[in-house]
Amino acid sequence: MAVEKTLILVKPDGTHRKLTGLVIDRLDAAGLEMVGAKMVSVSEKLAREHYKALADKPFFPDLIKYIRGEFHGFKDHRVMALAYRGENAIGKARAVAGATNPEHASPGTIRGSFGRITTTGHFENVLHASSDEADAEREVKLWFRPDELLKD
Numbered sequence: 195m196a197v198e199k200t201l202i203l204v205k206p207d208g209t210h211r212k213l214t215g216l217v218i219d220r221l222d223a224a225g226l227e228m229v230g231a232k233m234v235s236v237s238e239k240l241a242r243e244h245y246k247a248l249a250d251k252p253f254f255p256d257l258i259k260y261i262r263g264e265f266h267g268f269k270d271h272r273v274m275a276l277a278y279r280g281e282n283a284i285g286k287a288r289a290v291a292g293a294t295n296p297e298h299a300s301p302g303t304i305r306g307s308f309g310r311i312t313t314t315g316h317f318e319n320v321l322h323a324s325s326d327e328a329d330a331e332r333e334v335k336l337w338f339r340p341d342e343l344l345k346d
């Protein structure tokens with residue numbers, strides 16, 4: 195199994211509900227090694243770049259508002275960005291997160307325990323986890339400068 199890097203974001207609903215420590219604990223328990231960590235005030239530009247593959251989806255404008263904390267009334271656009279390394283890190287982090295739709299996520303996963311669907315139909319699912327190798331590589335580079343990551 196290949197050693198991979200992956201990007202995790204504790205989204206504004208996660209930071210707001212004090213779930214950052216829980217996310218870190220679960221990723222630790224999954225055997226992953228943290229190689230980068232920082233609080234980020236997410237600009238509109240960064241949000242759009244991060245989610246550019248979803249730009250044609252009807253929920254895209256709300257997704258940008260969500261990742262920037264605007265649904266939660268944050269003025270500081272607070273997200274915690276984490277980079278992890280490990281064998282099969284991408285799959286392991288996705289397993290910790292659970293399915294995208296909190297209603298479909300297993301109860302033992304973070305999204306299954308703490309995610310919700312808003313009355314407007316949007317998923318609030320606590321964290322982002324890169325979905326495949328290409329995304330993980332692109333996303334780690336987008337959120338972290340090389341000198342902000344522990345060396346391999």
Ligand code: UDP
Pocket residue numbers: 248253257293294315316317318319321322323324325
């Ligand atoms: N999303 C949503 N409704 C959908 C699909 C996605 O609100 O029908 C949001 C949700 O916050 C999700 C994000 O858009 O985490 C990115 O979607 P993606 O399909 O990449 O899911 P993920 O990789 O986050 O599991």
Ligand code: MG
Pocket residue numbers: 323324325
């Ligand atoms: Mg995705």
